[in-house]
Amino acid sequence: MSHVSVNTALVRSESPSVQRVMLQVLVALLPGIVALYWLTGPGVLLNVVFACFFAVILECMVLVVRKKSLHGEGTDLSIVVAASLLALSVPPTLPFMHLLFGVLVLVLLGKHVFGGLGQNPFNPAMVAYAALFISFPQSMTLWFNPTELTSVSLLDTLKFKTEVVGQTLSHYPAWDAITKATPLEHLRTLKLNQETISVELANHTVSQAPWIIVSACFFIGGVYLLWRKVIQWQIPVTVIASFAIVSLVWATFGTNSIPNIGYSLFSGALIFGAFFIATDPVTAASSTAGRIVYGTGIGLLAFIIRYFGGYPDGFAFAVLLMNLCVPTIDYAVLKLSQP
Amino acid sequence: MSTVKPQRSGLLLSAAVLTCTLLIITVHWFSEPTIIAAQQKQLNELLDNLLPAKSADNNFKDNVVLIESEALGTLDAQRVYRAELNGEPSGAIITAVSTMGYSGDITLLIGIEYNGTIHAVRVLSHSETPGLGDVIETQKSDWIFKFDQLPTAALTNTYWAVKKNGGEFDRITGATITSNAVIKAVERASSWYRLNRDNLHGKKSVKLNQTIL
Amino acid sequence: MSKLLKKIERVVFNRGNNEAPFKFHGGLELAPNKLGLDKSIQTIPLPNELVIPLLNYHKQLLEPVVSIGDHVQKGQWLAHNLPCPANGTVRCLEEREVMQAQPLLTQCIVIDVIVSSKTAIPSGTSPTNNCNTISGYNDNDNSTNNLWLETLQQHGLTGLGGAAFPTAAKLQTWVNANNANTKKAVNTSQLATLIINAAECEPSIACDEALMQAHADEIVKGIELLKNRVQCERCVIAIEDSKPRAIAKIKLALEKQLTTTKTDTPIELLTIPTRYPSGAESVLIKIVTGQSIPKSKLPIDFGVVCLNVGTAYAVWQSYQGEPLTSRIISLTGPAMPNPCNVRVSFGTSIEHVLKSTGNESALKNYTIRAGGPLTGFPVRNMQLPVSSKTNCISAHTSNASATVAQPCIRCNACVDVCPEYLLPQQLHWHISAANWQQSRAQNLFDCIECGCCDVVCPSNIELSNYFRYAKAQLLELDWQEEQAKIAQIRYENRNKRLERLKAEREKEIAFRKSKLATKPAQGENNIADAIARAKARQRNKKKS
Amino acid sequence: MENSTNSNKSLLIEGLWTQNPGLVKLLGLCPLLAVSNSAVNAIGLGIATLFTLLVSNTLVSVFRHHIHTAIRIPLYVLIIATTVTIVELLMRAWFPGMFAALGIFLPLIVTNCLIIGRAEAFASRQSVKQAFIDGLAMGLGFFAVLLILGSAREIIGQGSWLSNANLLFGDLASTWKIEFFDRSNGVLLALLPPGAFIGLGLMLAVKNAIDASLKTKRDTVELLNQRNNQQANT
Known part of the structure; x- marks a missing residue:
């Protein structure tokens, strides 16, 4: 190595650091967490606390095994952010054992198998989400029914999240009443039964209201990140815009099996994902043009998977698929933009 | 090795082909009876589960008619195995298809007695979501046993649905579509049998080329 | 695509007149932190010894033209085009460390300084004579120009911006070209432009600003001289807007200059925003002309020459007969x-x-x-x-x-500040994996090592260090490859030579053999003849 | 090309570790990934492959002096196809359940590059004994990878080990099944195709890590030895 060194202290007043970036992301998540707590009960808090706790412990263990300094990677809060994102993506009813598996996948398969922070080609939280979704489809598509929520106490939730382990959910018929499928899962069920869904959709828009509030809270958090320049505008804007445009075109010229734009945008993980998942700098494209291509790709894939694919909400898969394309996008942009 | 002449190579190759063919023929010859017996045993195990023991004295596995009816899911010909006891019809095993599954068709075998009571239902093939819809397999859960001994003649139409939709069946958690698809297919096939049983048992049986289902 | 982008840029931000400069990608607004500008420039007293490295711009060792014990005069050559900074005696020739990022020992001339008033100019190569033959500004035929360039060379003029590129070499192709078209090797619509870089290269460095405050008149005269010699179509002096005093001084000097001489292409004063690294050559060219120079080309290929303001002053000094020694x-x-x-x-x-x-x-x-x-x-x-x-x-x-470097999280802060449109995080990735060729493919050599990426990196990674290291590695690899090629050619030539020799030898042997083959036949004949002769003799004897 | 310097031990080490067909040469991955969803399936395919490899290697080596280069590939394929067909027929007759579980992958052994690869690269140039041992080593290496992957996937995916052993080992074996936890809590991902890829990837990583650490150890020992020698010399 040469002996030139940039004396950064001479020229920068406030030193940017990874910790600070991550802390801002955590702050931006708060409104969304509060909204989810209001909508789905204490399960979401349990998820966040549990996931973060185990993720940090596991991360430290891995760092010790890999003979890395705990001060560098251990304290940069990136693992806390990733674990929180996973905890917010999964249902609040998810049994602890399943969440633990998700955290294991996140830290080991999502991150450290590739060499740790900054080396992973795929968004670790989404890798864990996909693994959970494929492995435990029953518990991953089940949410508390908001209308029954008043009867669910913290104790009940804890009981559900621990006792159900080792048993099939269908053995707990009592829980059947207070749990239900997510709105998008429900929509898909309707579509497959080939019933006319327009009436259902009209009713559903009303029952959608709480979900719109959750999405709006995540939106506020995303705007905060934009304001603090933690994320750039290209990815969230293009994700949402491309999804909205395709939905609009399809709703106008296509069949009536697609709900209106408002419903489309504010249901599922779209807003949350556009601001918090797709913008993960490690796995997103680098250049401005690259980020636009990347975001557009995610929006289109999310639309295709949601309305034509095998899963009710394909945001995680859309992100993972576009993660795969990132090196190609970066290279192509570089080649095209330079003389 | 290059000293070997081409003619010799040809001869060698022919000889090798001949030897190998003979070898395979020999093995085939002495293993064929066992293979057929094994296949028959497999089939019998499956079919015998679908009708009550000692309810048939004919070789109902060969007593097959091909039925083309929308009631059995598709317009393709479906097999119906007819059982008889003392010359009287005693029941049938119906192959039915449901096109309303979560992903792709579900093929069912429905064993039904002459009086309309379902003896058992089994899934032959499906491509439902692993972990959700695939619990219709007997290995994965005992949900499919809910059809056992169901007296269909005494049931009203509203019975045939999951509880959530006003029916009497427990649904498979997270797989309402799959449950409904199977329930509806069984309902249609059993009502079709009750309407057409006399006509069905009067038909001439067909000879099937394959014995495997 | 790149052309299209450029076109759009031209249409959307149509700048490039002397009012508003072009924008460049990236860069940072850093606090200027200029100190000591209130004091006038002092010349510090000469030290007891001076150490002059015998190394030119191309890192080649120079052959000294003086020997140990010689008395040397200020301005006299120590080696080819290397003027001596002061009067003194050559003490020794030895290896000394020179000022460079990577420690380097090289041959240096050490001079014991003699602080005395005028001593007689010793005979020998003294370059100072030539400039007397250069007459007024407008005398511009080729022979005068060549003489002028030679003087610049002999006065040891190098760029004073930091890279120390020989000034005469930079100007060479331009000066002798008669019309504007031949000044542009690459076909562009660019005017033949001379840019004087008065944007200080970095925050806290103030040498150019101090120079402008003290010697604005001389600088302008130097620029005027350069402008007339190279016959450019446009001449710009670019100063950052954070230097109002220097701008005022230069403006005044320019006005003064205009009153004394009449010209078609007046020197433009361009005030540019203070944004690091606007002082870097490629960036400044972009700011002034809108033209980005790829690393494979030189500015001169686009009809642009960029000189530091200090160099312009040195040119004027040289015109006055003063070599560049301080x-x-x-x-x-x-x-x-x-x-x-x-x-x-x-x-x-x-x-x-x-x-x-x-x-x-x-x-x-x-x-x-x-x-x-x-x-x-x-x-x-x-x-x-x-x-x-x-x-x-x-x-x-x-x-x-x-501070300890943390792993890169690819936050792209470095991409946003890179003035050369590079992807520093991607380069860092490839270099960490020792993927040298990949980093070259990602235009590593376009990096101007401005250090902007280091400043913004939240993980405290010393990115520009990685890039310097990778460049060195690549140059080393190229050198090895070249050596291998040379060795290959040498080997092939040797083989050819050996074959040729062998063929010749065989020919020779074959020739000798053929000779031998004919000889025995002759020999036999001889013998047979001799026998015949002997027999004949005997017969004759018998007969007789 | 005949050399008998390869000791039996080194051949076995090659097949099981240094040249392992599943982890180093990455041959025959299609059946390896598809069939390794349970330990019993893995054992079934492993045995079938091992048997085929043994027979084809031995036969190819026996006839190696009589086979002209032009017809060697058709002959190898003939030998392998015959062996596989016989294995298939025998399995259909006596292990019908196993045959049903393995499905298309049993006849597909014919196209397993491992077998024709060993025939071409090794058996056609070595003595019968060597070829036999190589077939055994390679077959066991493949078998081991299959078994480990199959066991891991079965344990993680459905919480049991050696389920359905009766398909292969007769009705007595139906009690062999070891249950770790309830099937409904299994990680389904492990049973599905992506689980096979992830599992194999992790096995590769572990093997490379072991090799790397062994190499460092060996290098350190060598370095120490060198230093000792130098000190001894001085």
Whole structure:
């Protein structure tokens, strides 16, 4: 190595650091967490606390095994952010054992198998989400029914999240009443039964209201990140815009099996994902043009998977698929933009 | 090795082909009876589960008619195995298809007695979501046993649905579509049998080329 | 695609007149931190010894033309095109460390300075004579121009911006071209432009600003001279807007100049926004002309020549018969007791510079850096000699870049500030994996090592260090490849030669054999003849 | 090309570790990934492959002096196809359940590059004994990878080990099944195709890590030895 060194202290007043970036992301998540707590009960808090706790412990263990300094990677809060994102993506009813598996996948398969922070080609939280979704489809598509929520106490939730382990959910018929499928899962069920869904959709828009509030809270958090320049505008804007445009075109010229734009945008993980998942700098494209291509790709894939694919909400898969394309996008942009 | 002449190579190759063919023929010859017996045993195990023991004295596995009816899911010909006891019809095993599954068709075998009571239902093939819809397999859960001994003649139409939709069946958690698809297919096939049983048992049986289902 | 982008840029931000410069991608707004500008420029006294490295721009060793014990005069050559900074005696020729980021020992001439008033100019190569033959500004035929360039060369003129590229070499192709078209090797719509770089290369360095405040008239005269010699279509002096005093001085000098001479292409004064690294050559060209120069091309290919303002002054000095043997250096930094800008002879040690400016205490207590906060490097040996590249010496309380580097999270902050449209995080990735060729494919060699990426990196990664290292690795690899190729050619030639020799030898042998083959036949004949003759004789004898 | 310097031990080490067909040469991955969803399936395919490899290697080696280069590939394929067909027929007759579980992958052994690869690269140039041992080593290496992957996937995916052993080992074996936890809590991902890829990837990583650490150890020992020698010399 040469002996030139940039004396950064001479020229920068406030030193940017990874910790600070991550802390801002955590702050931006708060409104969304509060909204989810209001909508789905204490399960979401349990998820966040549990996931973060185990993720940090596991991360430290891995760092010790890999003979890395705990001060560098251990304290940069990136693992806390990733674990929180996973905890917010999964249902609040998810049994602890399943969440633990998700955290294991996140830290080991999502991150450290590739060499740790900054080396992973795929968004670790989404890798864990996909693994959970494929492995435990029953518990991953089940949410508390908001209308029954008043009867669910913290104790009940804890009981559900621990006792159900080792048993099939269908053995707990009592829980059947207070749990239900997510709105998008429900929509898909309707579509497959080939019933006319327009009436259902009209009713559903009303029952959608709480979900719109959750999405709006995540939106506020995303705007905060934009304001603090933690994320750039290209990815969230293009994700949402491309999804909205395709939905609009399809709703106008296509069949009536697609709900209106408002419903489309504010249901599922779209807003949350556009601001918090797709913008993960490690796995997103680098250049401005690259980020636009990347975001557009995610929006289109999310639309295709949601309305034509095998899963009710394909945001995680859309992100993972576009993660795969990132090196190609970066290279192509570089080649095209330079003389 | 290059000293070997081409003619010799040809001869060698022919000889090798001949030897190998003979070898395979020999093995085939002495293993064929066992293979057929094994296949028959497999089939019998499956079919015998679908009708009550000692309810048939004919070789109902060969007593097959091909039925083309929308009631059995598709317009393709479906097999119906007819059982008889003392010359009287005693029941049938119906192959039915449901096109309303979560992903792709579900093929069912429905064993039904002459009086309309379902003896058992089994899934032959499906491509439902692993972990959700695939619990219709007997290995994965005992949900499919809910059809056992169901007296269909005494049931009203509203019975045939999951509880959530006003029916009497427990649904498979997270797989309402799959449950409904199977329930509806069984309902249609059993009502079709009750309407057409006399006509069905009067038909001439067909000879099937394959014995495997 | 790139052309389209450029076109759009041209249409959307149509700048490039002298009112509003072009924008460049990336860069940083850094606090100027200029110190000591209130003091006038002092020339520091000559030290007892001067150390002059015998190394030219291309890192080739020069052959000294003086020997140990010789008396040398200021301006006299020590080696080809290397003027001596002061009168003195050549003490020795030895290996000394020179001021460079990577420690390097090289042959240096050490001179004992004799501080005495005028001594007679010794006979020998004395370049100062030539300039007398150059007459007025407008006398512009080729022979005068060549003479002028030769003088610049002999006066040891190099760029004073930091890279120390020989000035005459830079101007060579341009000066002798008669019309504007031949001045542009690449077919562009670009005007043949001479740019004077008065944007200080880095924050806290103030040598150019100090120079402009002190010598605005001479600078303008130097520019005027350059402009007339190279016959450009446009001549711009670009100054950052953070230097109002220097701008005022230059403006005044320009006005004065206009009253004395009449010209079609007046020198434009372009005030550019203060945004690091606007002082870098490629960036400044972009700001002034809108043209980006790829690394495979030289600015001159696009009809542009960029010279430092200090160089313009040196050109004027050279015209006055003064060789380039000293430069202005900023003494600055938070820990410098007496920050100022001083004129220092080349070859003076850092220790002497600091001692003679009342900054002796900085030597003991603090870290000393050569160069600015971004492209400079820490210096440990205080005996290192000042060269034309040294624009700044700064003192700091501690080395703040000692923070531990964390893994890259690809936040793209570096992409946003890179003036060369590079993807530093991607390069870092490839270099960490020792993927040298991949980093070359990602245009590593376009990197100007401005250090912007280091400043913004939240993980404290010293990115520009990685890039320097990778460049060195690649150059080494290229060199090895070249050597291998040369060896291959040598080997093939040797084989050919051996074959040829073998063929010749065989030919020779074959020839000899054929000769031998015919000889025995002759021999037999001879024998047979002899026998015949003998028999004949016997027969004759018998007969007789 | 005949050399008998390869000791039996080194051949076995090659097949099981240094040249392992599943982890180093990455041959025959299609059946390896598809069939390794349970330990019993893995054992079934492993045995079938091992048997085929043994027979084809031995036969190819026996006839190696009589086979002209032009017809060697058709002959190898003939030998392998015959062996596989016989294995298939025998399995259909006596292990019908196993045959049903393995499905298309049993006849597909014919196209397993491992077998024709060993025939071409090794058996056609070595003595019968060597070829036999190589077939055994390679077959066991493949078998081991299959078994480990199959066991891991079965345990993680459905919480049991050696389920359905009766398909292969007769009705007595139906009690062999070891249950770790309830099937409904299994990680389904492990049973599905992506689980096979992830599992194999992790096995590769572990093997490379072991090799790397062994190499460092060996290098350190060598370095120490060198130093000792130098000190001894001085």
